[in-house]
Amino acid sequence: MAQLLESPRERPLMTISTKNISLVACVLGFLMIGCTTSKSLMKDGIKYESAGMYKEAVEAYKASLSRKISNIESRKGLEKAGQRVLDDLLDEFNRYSMLSKLKDAVYAFQLAEEFEGEVKKYGVDLYIPDHYYLTYGQLESNYLDDLYEEGLEYLDVEDFASARTRFDEIMEIDEDFKDVRILQNTAVLEPMYRQAQNYMDAGEFRAAYKVYTNIVKRDSDYKESKERMAVAREMGTFVMAIMPVENKSNLDDIESKIEAYLVNSLIGLQNPFLKIVDRQHLDEIIAQQDFSLSGVISDASAIEVGNLTGAEGILVGQVIDIRAQKGRPTKLTKKGYESYLVTVKGENGEEEKKTRYRPVTFYEHTNRNSVYISFHVKLLHLETSEVLVSEVIERELSDEVNWVRYSGNVNKLFPEKNDKPLTSRSAVNNLRSMIDARTDLASIEELLNQSYNKIGSSISSRVDDYLQ
Structure with missing residues (x-):
């Protein structure tokens, strides 16, 4: 027999049978998953139910069925405890109904329906008597009418935020109620539409364009938003001429490469307000003014060329220095x-x-x-002569x-x-x-x-x- 040496005397080592090893492994396995089998959870549900803790019993039975959906006893327990919980929810609905608390009654019944639907996922059908649906239908209609009238009143006084709150709630309950979609749209888009017009009046055309864009994304037919968006874009467009790059470095023939990368990068912006003067048109004007493409164009000359192209701004670039160090292997x-x-x-x-x-x-x-x-x-900027960007x-x-x-x-x-x-x-x-x-x-x-x-x-x- 194997022995374990323990100072100051020897003691026999406990013999562990294969059966015991399997049992220990099983126990450890249960500990790792929380010792929660379908059967143990079902027993928890029975205990909760016996103590009148029906909500807790429902959760235990649901957990049991999650582990083993074929557990008949858990299904029966869920049906019994679930019906008790559902009945309590319906009693709450009745209480609010008798007190004429429309909002509380509507949401109490919705909570009961949600509970019934949740239990149904586990193959258990609960029962809501038909008369509850009849009562709920009338209460819901009355509540939605109240919300609708409140929303209209807020629209009349141009309190769009409060109106939207009412129409949003109606949409969550019944999105087909009367013309609530149109009214909700008005509550959402009208303040945006007015904000965009204020931007237009202030000459902030790019800000206006962004607001009109958001309006059109939601409703492309809202008033004249689409047409005004196009106007805002046109008014906010910045026409820019890119002057030939001046090269002061000791590396030749790099100007066209830098210009190409610059133009590609600017085009890649996909900025709706940027328009670049066609290079061929620019070259023709430079040639007509007797400026050499390879020569130096002063700021004054660049401004003159820019004005002739119809540009609002000119971009002037200059390579100050380039150094390349080729390594030796x-x-x-x-x-x-x-x-x-x-x-x-x-x-x-x-x-x-x-x-x-x-x-x-x-x-x-x-x-x-x-x-x-x-x-x-x-x-x-050609009109104001303002230097918009200047950076090395x-x-x-x-x-x-x-x-x-x-x-x-x-x-x-x-x-x-x-x-x-x-x-x-x-x-x-x-x-x-x-x-x-x-x-x-x-x-x-x-x-x-x-x-x-x-x-x-x-x-x-x-x-x-x-x-x-």
């Missing part, structure tokens, strides 16, 4: 260890496998490319690769420290990740294109902010 010889197995004899004379490590070398490769761009952007945008991008190559079995490669193998999981995982690391380095041209795109996104974001 490096290859370092690194010390490491490769594991292998040997067969040795143990103290008992039996053969066993032991891990050994032999020194090896592997190669670590690194490289890095980076670019820096400094760009000055200025947005001018700087972006620095880089890409770096760092990987390892080993001619042996990479799955047995370990890093080295102090002439010993590092076998910790973190050290090994770090080395293995370098073996699997990418080797393709983003080129200078790719990084420059990314920087142009970021410059374009930054500028378009500033323009978008202005047009809000």
Whole structure:
């Protein structure tokens, strides 16, 4: 017999049979799920029911059936206890009805119906006598009539918020009651419509457009909202001419790329108030005014060109500086260890496998490319000569690769420290990740294109902010 050594004397270890082990496992399993079987929950329901705690009994029977829907006793218990709870709810409805508390009566009956429906999900039918439905129908009609009249009175005094509260409640009870949909629409949309008109009167056309848009989303035929939305958009549109980018950097032929990224970014905004002057039309005007596309256009000249295009604003950009640093690939010889197995004899004379490590070398490769761009952007309002945006945008991008190559079995490669193998999981995982690391380095041209795109996104974001 197995023995457990316990100081200062030995005691026999308890023998556990297979039956006991199964029992312990079962008990532990029940503990893990809360010891709540369908049968135990049914017993809880019976106890609650015996104590007159019918609501608690209903919950216990429902939980029992959730675990085993075929539990007949739980279903019978739910029917009995559920009917008691339902009867209490109907008594509450009767009480409110006799006191002429219409709202309380309506919601009391709805609560009874909801309870009946909830119990029905468990295959149990409860009974509501027909006369309750007849009484409820009349009370509901009276209550909705009262709400309807109150809503109309609030509309008459233009208290739209209070009117909406009444019509919303009617819609929740009976969405087909009289013309409540139309009246609810009026209560919701009329204050918005008036707000939009106030924005129009104040010359805040973009704010008006947004309100009209929300009105049209709910009801596209509400008064003249659709037509006024179009007017607000037209009045709020900002026509902008993008001047040729001036390049003061030592990198040639980049202006067209930056302009292309900028225009794409501005178009991507899908801002309804932004209209960009066609570039061909702009070029023709610049040529007519004897300005060279590759030359420098002053602010005064840009304003003149902008006015000729019919623009309200001009966007002037200047590349201040671009620096690109192309990295040099490096290859370092690194010390490491490769594991292998040997067969040795143990103290008992039996053969066993032991891990050994032999020194090896592997190669670590690194490289890095980076670019820096400094760009000055200025947005001018032609009518007021106001500088709407003026900012120097700087972006620095880089890409770096760092990987390892080993001619042996990479799955047995370990890093080295102090002439010993590092076998910790973190050290090994770090080395293995370098073996699997990418080797393709983003080129200078790719990084420059990314920087142009970021410059374009930054500028378009500033323009978008202005047009809000």
